[in-house]
Amino acid sequence: MTSPVVVAGAGGAGLAAALSAAQCGVDTVVLEANLHYRHACTTVMSTGLVPGAGTPAQQAANVDDSPEDYAADILAKTGETSDPVTTATLTARSAELVEWLGRSLRRALELATDARYPGHRRHRLHAPADRSGRTLHGALNRAVIAHDVEVLMPYRLVGVAERTDALRLTVATPDGARHEMDAGALVLATGGFAQDPELVRRHLPQLEAATYFGGDHSDGQALRLAEELGLDCAYLDSYTGHASYAHNHGVLVTWNAVMHGGVIVNTAGRRFADESIGYSGFADALAGQEASRGFLLLDQRIADACKTFPEFTQLRDAGGIRWADDPVALARAIGVPETVLGATLEEAGIAATGAHPDPHGRTDWEAPLAWPVGVIPISPILGMSQGGLVTDEQARVRRDGRAVPRLYAAGGAATGTSGHGGEGYLAGNGLLLALGLGYIAGRDAARVVSHYGHRAP
Ligand SMILES: Cc1cc2nc3c(=O)[nH]c(=O)nc-3n(C[C@H](O)[C@H](O)[C@H](O)COP(=O)(O)OP(=O)(O)OC[C@H]3O[C@@H](n4cnc5c(N)ncnc54)[C@H](O)[C@@H]3O)c2cc1C
Incomplete structure (x- = not known):
């Protein structure tokens, strides 16, 4: 032939x-x-x-x-x-x-x-x-x-x-x-x-x-x-990685949730890198954390802004976002000490208002998180070699x-x-x-x- x-x-x-x-x-x-x-x-x-x-x-x-x-x-x-x-x-x-x-x-x-x-x-x-x-x-x-x-x-x-x-x-x-x-x-x-x-x-x-x-x-x-x-x-x-894979539901969460002001913490309740470097670079940072696991924290404003992404809506409708009304409930939801998580959120909130520089170097925030705060358990994925x-x-x-x-x-x-x-x-x-x-x-x-x-x- x-x-x-x-x-x-x-x-x-x-x-x-x-x-x-x-x-x-x-x-x-x-x-x-x-x-x-x-x-x-x-x-x-x-x-x-x-x-x-x-x-x-x-x-x-x-x-x-x-x-x-x-x-x-x-x-x-x-x-x-x-x-x-x-x-x-x-x-x-x-x-x-x-x-x-x-x-x-x-x-x-x-x-x-x-x-x-x-x-x-x-x-x-x-x-x-x-x-x-x-x-x-x-x-x-x-x-x-x-x-x-x-x-x-x-x-x-x-x-x-x-x-x-x-x-x-x-x-x-x-x-x-x-x-x-x-x-x-x-x-x-x-x-x-x-x-x-x-x-x-x-x-x-x-x-x-x-x-x-x-x-x-x-x-x-x-x-x-x-x-x-x-x-x-x-x-x-x-390579192309992605840091916000909602492994419990098998869904990739749009990184717009982060770009609109979402925050990522590890299983100890601490931030560990500048989220705005992008989903691929952040996959490497998350892979280096305990058990390669973390939590994406977002609020209602961010969830509304991500509605145009079908997978995000499916995840939300399937109960993939757990909402907490205050720091105590949030700390319990992700199993970390309230004092650690409270300090993390306070520091991120101050950085988001521009009152103090972010220790991880993030400058791109839309607004501080507002209660109630939603939590999505995430882990990194490898999508493609480049x-x-x-x-x-x-x-x-x-x-x-x-x-x-x-x-x-x-x-x-x-x-x-x-x-x-x-x-x-x-x-x-x-x-x-x-x-x-x-x-x-x-x-x-x-x-x-x-x-x-x-x-x-
Ligand atoms: C979840 C996710 C979201 C993404 N979103 C975007 C995006 O919005 N924008 C963007 O730019 N990129 C995005 N990417 C990356 C982008 O999808 C890929 O870079 C691109 O689709 C790769 O295209 P490809 O044709 O090289 O590979 P593929 O689409 O995988 O096609 C390769 C084909 O080759 C066939 N094949 C393999 N070996 C052989 C063989 N020996 N003989 C014959 N056939 C063979 C396979 O079966 C397959 O059909 C995303 C990736 C993922 C995983």
């Missing part, structure tokens, strides 16, 4: 790559390992927030933004350590991506102006009206099918061999059989490695005990292929710094823009890497196979 463009993985990255290649009029095939990918890939678990800097929606909302401002925010959040090529490429093309998605999916993404995300100085996250990655992925899937792209499943890419005129792919099916096919170009969009315990132990040891909360089959296949082919990989210590194959401006992978013809990577398979560790992750970085790099990869793969066919480029 021979196909001009082959995409491995039908998450956000793979579908964006397949759609952009097919829109160029090139025959495209997607290999997907999971029959249930439409319900189980990481993209469907996301809140569908896609960053775009300089979009018409921003202009209409009088948001003055530019790719340079966005890149500056990424550099500030990562301490200037994010991959320079990927950062420059994706921020420069983010508005084009949002516009392309709106046009291709026949539904404009809305600019989210009702929430603030740590590190973004401007409102620049765009999402479907229901803030659902499932909606976004479903629309991409329909667009791909409408362009006659075949999604072969369950087909797992397990091998790639380079020929002068094509790539020879090995694909495994559940019956144990192996099949070979040739591809004019291949986009590796098989997700990250956070579901693979051995790779997590090796690259993200501090999160070894954290609950994995990403999609299925994020088991590092692209990394294994990269090792076999000697491809460049980087930032393997980079390191992987190094790519160039066209999303081509590299070997010894040089682009490898016909071979591309996007999404969790590729190196992201989050620098090292978890603190550099800005909301939207994940889908930008998936959809943005996928979009770029698909177009370039189509260009290469149209121009060179099966000759060496």
Whole structure:
């Protein structure tokens, strides 16, 4: 079997790559390992927030933004350590991506102006009206099918061999059989490695005990292929975590609860870090606390402000927030001495009014907590690795710094823009890497196979 463009993985990255290649009029095939990918890939678990800097929606909302401002925010959040090529490429093309998605999916993404995300100085996250990655992925899937792209499943890419005129792919099916096919170009969009315990132990040891909360089959296949082919990989210590996983109910609590003034304490009733560093960086801080457990404290004003997030409302309606009228009841609810918790809340309250600096350095408070105070037991999760194959401006992978013809990577398979560790992750970085790099990869793969066919480029 021979196909001009082959995409491995039908998450956000793979579908964006397949759609952009097919829109160029090139025959495209997607290999997907999971029959249930439409319900189980990481993209469907996301809140569908896609960053775009300089979009018409921003202009209409009088948001003055530019790719340079966005890149500056990424550099500030990562301490200037994010991959320079990927950062420059994706921020420069983010508005084009949002516009392309709106046009291709026949539904404009809305600019989210009702929430603030740590590190973004401007409102620049765009999402479907229901803030659902499932909606976004479903629309991409329909667009791909409408362009006659075949999604072969369950087909797992397990091998790639380079020929002068094509790539020879090995694909495994559940019956144990192996099949070979040739591809004019291949986009590796098989997700990250956070579901693979051995790779997590090796690259993200501090999160070894954290609950994995990403999609299925994020088991590092692209990394294994990269090792076999000697491809460049980087930032393997980079990840997206989330500190506010309400483990009793299996729900991720929106970090807006914190940005609106929520406070996090450990099982001793003490704050231990600046919550406003963001949900990903704070996951690391919480992982270092006793039993990796803590409590998110919020009030009625904050709960009302989070009503637009469906999971938050579900958690509240399921009794996932326990309310206490005073410090004694709150201390009893979380099992800590009232004196310790009382002192913690008093100190946080004073810092929130600006009367005294916060000992943990937090400056971003909306208001002090007001009684009654609600409590949600939380623990950290590992959502996604953010390191992987190094790519160039066209999303081509590299070997010894040089682009490898016909071979591309996007999404969790590729190196992201989050620098090292978890603190550099800005909301939207994940889908930008998936959809943005996928979009770029698909177009370039189509260009290469149209121009060179099966000759060496
Ligand atoms: C709870 C949560 C919320 C998030 N919210 C946001 C958000 O709002 N905004 C944002 O930017 N990011 C968000 N992210 C991150 C974002 O969802 C991911 O970065 C992005 O979806 C990754 O897309 P992907 O296509 O690389 O991976 P996936 O969506 O996981 O797709 C990979 C696909 O490849 C398939 N596959 C794996 N191996 C093989 C193989 N060998 N052969 C064939 N197929 C294979 C898998 O089955 C899967 O279908 C969130 C993540 C989580 C966990």
